[in-house]
Amino acid sequence: MKRSDLRVEWEQRIATFTASGLSASKWCAANEVSIHQFWYWKKKLKTTEDTFSDSSQWFALEMDDSMEDSQSKIMVHVGQVSLEIEHGFDPKLLVEVVRTLQSIC
Template identity: 45%
Template structure:
């Protein structure tokens, strides 16, 4: 069996396990699978999905007339919070603030 076939088989098994509502131990006993195999494949597939799925999401940006008048700042709105960003800002600090605001929304 190729690696791709084996992975596909385990993706199907994991989907079956998750849809069963059973504990890992119960599902393994009912399906003649060793518990450590299930745990291994859960970790392997979740880590691969985490790598291939970006954690950030695209958000819509609305430009208003004020932007064309003042090109030295940009305003970011997340939920009810609004952030004004000016040239020379600290990108790392802004990323931390945005992450924090998004976790609160």
């Protein structure tokens, strides 16, 4: 089984568990699933969701020569916060700010 197929299978299992209203141990026993694997996948899928939530969208930004003047700006929206980014910004700082905003929004 491919890793992507296994991931889809566990996403379905976690969704079924959530809808069941059972405790993890009871659901695992009823569905013949290892409790250790269950917690591994539940944590793994939650971490992935946190990192790549449906509301996050990443895209490539290509700049041409006309965009390199000192007056060029872009707007970045994170939740309800808007950031105005000017030419010469610090990319590492922007990443830190966006991550912080995502964690509180």
